[in-house]
Amino acid sequence: MTTVNTGKLVRIAGPVVVAEGLTGARLYNVVRVGTNRLIGEVIRLEGPEAVIQVYEDSSGLQVGSPVEDTGGPLTVDLGPGLLGNIFDGVQRPLPALAAGPDGREVDPFLRRGVELPPLNPGREWDLTFVVGVGELVEPGDVLATTQETEAIEHRMMVPAERNGTVTRLGASPATAADPVAWIDGQPVPMTTTWPVRTGRPVARLLDPDVPLITGQRVVDTLFPVARGGSATIPGGFGTGKTVHEQTLAKWCDADIIVYVGCGERGNELAEVLEEFPNLTDPRTGARLMERTILIANTSNMPVAAREASIYTGITIGEYYRDQGYDVAVMADSTSRWGEALREVSSRLEEMPSEEGYPAYLPSRLAEFYERAGLVESLGRTPRRGSVTVVGAVSPPGGDFSEPVTQYSLRLAGTFWSLESDLARRRHFPAIHWTRSYTLYQLDDWFDGRVADDWADQRHWASRLLGEVEQLQQIVQLLGVDVLAPAERITFQTGRIIREDFLQQSAFDQVDAFCSLTKQYWMLRVIRYLHEQLLGCLHEDTDVDELIGLPIYDLVARMKSWSGTEAEDQAKALLEAIDAELSAA
Template sequence: MHKTGSIYGINGPVIYLKGNTGFMMSEMVYVGEEKLVGEVISLDKDMTTIQVYEETSGLRPGEIVEASGSPVSVTLAPGIIDNIFDGIERPLERIADTGGAFITRGVSVDSLDRDKLWDTHMTVSVGSELHGGDIIAEVPETRAIVHKCMVPPGMCGTVTDVVPDGQYTIDEVLLTLKTPEGETKKLTMTQKWPIRTARPTSHRFPASVPLVTGQRILDTMFPIAKGGTAAIPGGFGTGKTMTQHQIAKWSDADIIIYIGCGERGNEMTQVLEEFSQLVDPKSGNPLMDRTTLIANTSNMPVAAREASIYTGLTLAEYYRDMGYDVAIMADSTSRWAEALRELSGRLEEMPAEEGFPAYLASRLSAFYERAGMMHNLNGTDGSVTIIGAVSPQGGDFSEPVTQNTKRFVRCFWGLDKSLAYSRHFPAIHWLTSYSEYLTDLAAWYHDNVSPKFVDYRNRLMALLNQESSLMEIVKLIGSDVLPDDQKLVLEIARVIRLGFLQQNAFHKDDTCVSLQKQYKMMEIILYLYKRCRELIAMNMPMSVLKEENIFERVIAIKYDVPNDNMQLLDQYMVDIDNFHNTIMEKNA
């Protein structure tokens, strides 16, 4: 028997039903004649409040609201990768086929293709004992990703019947399970999972392995761990989206889930077009073979914007359960917070700072807490890494979304307007950014790159900090009055900024750099500093050192040394020694 209620009041995306409807909290409902998708967000004995994920204009009091009997959920099966969804997992291509360029109201399309046949290799046999999370079949979803169909969490039993290997749709029964209670369960490739509930795991690991991105300022200066959380706050035009694109293209995550939450439509179009043309550097296949896009543009209803973050997160957790490392790019959490604020205002809740709801912090923490490196129920290990862009109004980092995000993430990549305007990209400022993962990852760098890696990084950071304090003096009285050893610090800091921290996303060798090359570049810069300090100690003036052009040569390493010819880096050490000897001979 379907539970129903009738609309009593409408306030934008929020509708009210009078009386006791019998609906459940967080239940998915169908609103009005067009069956708009909604969710129950508040209940008492006299009133039911529902947020609608679609445009509500044209709804009238008295129209019927029908309960679905289950919470807002996503469909999990092969076909997710290489797809583009809206905020509630409706495929945009299928919507475009039925309703044109804009999403029409009440459009009802299947999340995944139910007619497509998938090559299926069964991994269990009759008599196998199965538990929640166990893998029952493997399906090549794309050229890059093998989809592992699993027993839904919370289910167990003995296999009584299995289909042979072959081609099946996502709804065909693959095996029959007899539970300890004697019930018979038929399993297909498909699972449903509520988006607001985290999928269960057996154990959470501490951070110990970095997510290698190929971006020097991230990998060396402010690394993020697999299963970690990071925020990229920055004003308009500072490069948040571009930084996320670079991480999506070059990081060593197996799967990328890109959530465009409330972004401009033309910006999302650029993402979709770019991603479909890009080639995955690891496999040579299209990058979309390991990417899912969730597009929720700024003109789509705000309630769906609020749900899109959880939809992406649930898809990521599903692939983590298969043993993959998944990276989520959420662009941007500020638009998501604005959707919360708008809904909160319509519900007449008590506003907190800047009109955001009082529960903003708890919602942000619940979102970021679903990241982590996990030991899954089936014995595999996987991770979900969350990288959230924050768009503070006017670039003001003291506003509530940035401040609350800072409390819950361990990696903060602060973008700086002045760096962006001086064309220094990525415009991550080394003095306002930090990473708490550095100490956790030190052992990994020690074993996999070099025992000196973290020490070199700290020495570069110390030089940049020295430069910052010296610039205060320079602004007041000019650089000519500084002693030569301090002039050298300024020059080496310039080499670090231009030659190491600045990176060109459009240069074939500089767009992505291996950790070994990053380490060698640091070594060369520090060796140059050491040899120059020796010369300064012998009273050589800084003006003489600058004549030899060695600083410009070291800055140009990033362009001059191809990534596949690292031996060329050894020559720079010899060149620095030659430079040292030349200066000595000239001034003997």
């Protein structure tokens, strides 16, 4: 990084410091603070003073120390080698940081002011050129590709605002700083940069109409999120936010996962690091880590860098989107990020708004969620790509009326409502079946791809769960015996849907992922049983006997069906239902 101007520190307040003499500095320019050259960002300009948020531990800084303006905003490096890597909130590679200057392992968070290239500068990549000399190119056109990991081809594109004629091609293999090609005599390096607070340009935004398949029944069947859509998952402590985000990271059918661990405990991210390299992607057979990028800004790291980590993550996501991939960005948790905003704002002595959060909390949250999208990329042959955003929210005391939850609800298209009560009863995922919702219209996709009565079945289940909710209130007051026989059956079916369909252990070898076909047949069996039982009812039916039929044991075992045999197993079970009911 270059220095365009140097000033002096005049005040220090934790992660917020004030410098004078940075004439010409612009808002959001990156600065280097103190003799350790800590990374910071100008967040306010007031006359001769620049207010700076410092992204590293600011203890020991002294008034009078130098502050250097680098003349540019916070950017990320974009190029091959991102996949499988772990970065901090300002994209420093954590494994390289931990290696220490003399090769010995050190605590990466204690090393300050270190300037390390995010991408390994020594690594060589074999390039396949997509354009030829003399060709006219425009932003978004792919110049060359390289096999970044087993499953992902990396597409190096003409950067925004560059167009002209390819005058020369780069050499292969090449390293991060080498040019891929020259346009009108000017080199285009393999690694480009992009300011994290600015969304990358696209040709067109499209209507999200394809679901992100997660293999989680309560999600795919009841509350799906679209590719290029957004979801929010608020829940109190221990309700399953982290397990849910990690389960989606493992199983969802995005090509690329960007996982932002923001302000949560470090050991949870360590679990991801241990687990992912050993897991294989069910679709490609490649190691899951090869499609994953981790941004770690855990609770032991400086608070201000949390703010940046969310934007770093989503910018990397957009970069793969522009290459034509479906990307999922997981953030756990946006509340910890909001708290960082609050802390910095209070140091700035800004007028606090709701619950001490700054008045710009909603606009900052929007700047995150609104970068989700299904797009057509720039370039002469546009690609389709998407960024899906899934944000966890940890409201204090599980109270959803607090600001981060409320604003997230307004911004996200899918709401998975985690309930402490369900978690306490070990109903996992603890996503509530009537309080959650999705705004995406994906029924046509499921009807066309899985079964033509998918939507019909889904709406049947939702309706029934709603009815059961009402019956529940009666039962709580007066007991189950007051229900009419048909209501008893509905009540029982509700329990079956909750326990044998919606409950799904993230830690079960077989059931952690449930294919759409299996989801469909499981629900179809439950509905068939329900309708057949209703059909059996006549004046002298003993309802207790019906709802105690041994067939329920087989229904409870549907979860252990393998994905491929689900249809056969279901058909056999439908016959077994017929047999048992005709005997009853």
